[in-house]
Amino acid sequence: MEKNEILTQVKDVVSNVLKVDSSEITDDSNFIFDLGADSMQSVELVAGFEEAFDIEMDQDRALEVQSIQDAVNFIAEYV
Numbered sequence: 001m002e003k004n005e006i007l008t009q010v011k012d013v014v015s016n017v018l019k020v021d022s023s024e025i026t027d028d029s030n031f032i033f034d035l036g037a038d039s040m041q042s043v044e045l046v047a048g049f050e051e052a053f054d055i056e057m058d059q060d061r062a063l064e065v066q067s068i069q070d071a072v073n074f075i076a077e078y079v
Helices: 003-018 039-053 059-063 068-076
Strands: none
Touching: 003 039, 003 068, 039 059, 039 068
16 A cells, blocks of 8 residues: 555544544644644544554554654554
């Protein structure tokens, strides 16, 4: 899977979980500072990424991911 495809799916998951319009999400958006994610939503994002990409991620490492681009790079390790 190419990173462009991963990026599109990551933005879709983030938009759904955080209830943010996808047009407001940039590659550099920070989940907490730019998009307003709280700790519970961070866990929901990880679950959403796992479901969307049919992968199982290291939870501790996944929760350290801070931005859209970081998520794309992290998920790329699994797909």
